[in-house]
Amino acid sequence: MKKYLTISGVAIASALMLTACGGGTPSSGPEAQKAQSAGGDISKLISINEKDPKDLEQGGTLTLALGNIGPDFNGFSNVGNSSDNTALHRPIDGAGTWGCWNFDYDGTATPNKDFCEDVKSEIKNGKQTVTIKVNEKAAFNDGTPIDVKTFENTWKMLQGKNKDIDIVSSGAYEFVDSVKAGANDKEVIVTTTQPVYPLDALFTGLIHPKVNTPEIFNTGFSGNMHPEWMAGPFKVDAYDAAAKTVTMVPNDKWWGAKPVLSKVVFRQMEPSATIAAFKNGEIDATGGRTLTRYKQLEGTKDTDIRRGQRLFAGGLNLNAKRASLTDVAVRKAVFAAVDREAIRKVRFNGLNWEEESSGSMMLMPFSKNYQDNYPVKESGPEAASKILTEAGYAPNSTGIMEKDGKPVAFKITNFGDDPTSLATTQTLQKQLQAAGMDVGIDQKGDAEFGKIIGSREFDMTISGYTVGSDATDAVKQYYDSKTNENGLGDAELDAEIAKLSSIEDNAERNKAAMEVEKKHMAKYYSMGVVMNGPEIQFVRKGLANYGPSLFKSLSNVPDWTTIGWEKK
Template identity: 25%
Template sequence: MRARRLRAGIAVAAAVTLAVAGCAESDRADDSSSSSSDKTLVFGVAGDAKALDPALTSDGESFRVTRQIYETLVRPEEGGAKIVPGLADKFEPDSSGLKWTFTLKKGVKFQDGEAFNAAAVCYNFDRWYKSTGLMQNPDVTYYWQTIMGGYEKNESADLGQSLFKSCKAEGDDKAIIETTKVTSKFPSALALPSFSIASPKALQQYNANQVTGSADDIKYPPYAMEHPVGTGPFKFVKWDTANKTVTLERNDTYWGDKAKLKTLIFKTISDLNARKQALRNNEIQGYDLVAPADVAALKSEGFNVLTRPAFNVLYMAINQSGPAKAALSNVKVRQAIAHAINRDAIVKAKYPEGSTVATQFQPPGLDGYNDGVTKYEYSTDKAKALLAEAGVSNLTLKFWYPTEVTRPYMPDPKGIQELITADLQKAGITVQLTPAKWSPDYLNGVQANADHDIHLLGWTGDYGDAYNFLGTFFDHQTPEWGFTNQALFDAFAAADKEADAQKRFGMYKDLNKQIMDYLPGVPVAHGPPSLVVAKNVSGIKPSPLTDERFVNAEVK
């Protein structure tokens, strides 16, 4: 697994920065009395896509578009995180857990008319595995490296052995994929858009592997910018960079239920207020990342606010190798900090309706969640008593918090920090504040050095397995947390390689208990982000993974 610093850095592309401004241009959708099947829906997004080859991207805005064009072998259930069949009707391991047989749907075609089959699946896996040059840059094939680890021939010492070993086609409808070890990531992570199956003919025709430029200035090939071809319900029409729009249209040869819309347009409007006004003016018919403060007003105006299930966590990390390491290495001091924070008040004051206090570092609803973990109720007196038991007085903590950003799990960083600071001061703890710009100063500062005692950060899940939360944080030593707990690390390694899913889920429960007893930080909240659509739009089901499918969207 690659360092989380890289992960969070790439995730910045999906952040809504407060400093960015933009304006809505008029792209009023057809509002005539034509049938629903002739309608256009324009959806406002916060930022431009990076590229339209999902194998080469990791940002949310690229994925929002490519999820409509492409499909994966397995996918999250609609509106949830559970893995269900996608282009594969069945997926079964052998007795070793190393060979998986994917039985593919029949009669599926790519949007260029080519047949989807096992040979096409293996072509895609071999393409990723045999990447060379800039295709091995972590900013280009980030999720391959995060999930698979390495390539056929690694060109960097930072890369390890590949999890992927081989793919073999048995006839047209069976792809046999072999891995080098059993891991919780497989096959769940194949639901990520980066593992979408593309047309081999189009990949070759439009030079999909010819990534050029430099590590600091990557140039994507024609396939990724002008000719994406998948099996999905919408096909690519054009990317108008001047007007900041990506236009898709219904794929009339789609194997499943055809899209109800004729045209789907994603339009970049960077400024949140401009997106809101564009919705009110019917220049767009929906947008994402609704500000919590806007939810009530939009509902009162008749708009449909769609709240996603919370699939994230905000935490306050405690760095045991920071300036106050002598005190913070004592579990009683960490317990005192946890008791000092009034998390109920934070959720009520700073989070939208439906948010909950976090009791552990994964959201409820994922297998492995443990209602029996140690909980740390708000009590200033208990915090003071624990500090006294630890023999710690005059404790000073360097508290880093981010500026110029909001995240679904952290809608108001400064406001949340102020409430935590006030709580800590009530318990007799002195707080020294260090605000830092989200990217790159804050992310680099809290994840790559030790000049912090506590800080705010969080995580939104990539796919539906608890290890994607717990393992991301705690399965190895990192500068963010600054502790070494080999027993915990060994427990993670054992859970990750457990082939029996039900046994693994039980191990996750045990890990949650161990983590909350050891208390490397304080989980704070789970916040459900929202999107909004016009009064006459229906058929979009909110997804905890932002995997909204527009195939069933209607404009009436």
């Protein structure tokens, strides 16, 4: 399941993310860095100050900022599906966020032995049987064992049959035929109606058996974290809804590796507030992915700057259900009007980051299975105007293109108060206006991101999703007509998507997924990639095992049990 991200310089990116010592870098600017193309050296995109946990100071506090905390804490629902919510849950809910799987920097999945000690797959007569050996010690904080009932409930809540359950995507769960106990309740036997690949498409995240109705799933986490339904190395010590602060301490019920830190604090803050907070020592890390933030943060005493790749794809996020954007010709004209390179120059100005235009929402350009699927080859105001003219639009008395008395008019919702992010939005606005569209800006706070995006209260945003190492889940989430948030697609593409999970060969399956994306983009124009971008983290000197981590982390923390402070 891919998580929503803004392009702001402070939001902690989920799965797909982004060094210097002392007081920052010289005034000439950050060290030059390029995105990696297919086959590139991804080690250049990782920077975490890796240390053995046993060599670190035992104890200590880590304080981090998030753009929003709540109000909905169910990461499996559309309203709770955000990178900030995932980052908040990582330390306290490995069951809900990692589940059966761990991921290496390159995206390779292996069983997460804290929960699933072994996962085996067998194909017989075209049917698949997956046998999962669950850790005997695995249990939720309320004492409920993590066993076959957990896996059965996860399947039933996410399979998509009950349309009242507001899931993001049914993914591979719709192909699960049964979940039953084997020799005992800690042996889970999963059978499928067709083979499912990759295996980590199933049970990357587990749902407590008590979350078993649409009401609990959809609204039961509104303002309520339900820590009793979690399981992880830390536990919630305090949640202050008024102060928007969550404090965590080591979980005495955790059976896995014990964490180094004695306390973790997350605070909700607007981007501008995080700059002063970091410089004053109130928080221990913050993003510097825009020039404005970078220049304000550089020179901060006792600071490391850690740089890498942000695992993000997006920029053009259109709400095709809004009246102003229901016409595919308008959406196509938006794609054509955009000068992506010019937007990236504004966004990455001064950061010494170079990347070519990306053309996939599902894979990063350094993936060996990547292909450029961006659907428009000719761009600019004239190309966009031509598309609208051919669709029956013409300039009105004010120069705005309109059809049947309805002008092409909509707003771009911008989140947060970062000047570079606003300048990026204004650049896009001007490009669209040059093509004869009446485009305004709807300014919102960072804390409103989850609610507005989850409830689809926008025309267009410069936002996108995290990017995984395999396209199989993403192609269904984004392009299946029954699943994607715009409801765009058709039976032919849906049939192609349904076949993907049964293709065992990784290269063949991803190639097929890429072809689906190519066809969908060229027909429906709902999401387009303007940028991937760097991950740049300003980090308090001495913090170990934190920073840009590619697929090993959704929040710059590869492992919450190993993060800690170097001995002084």
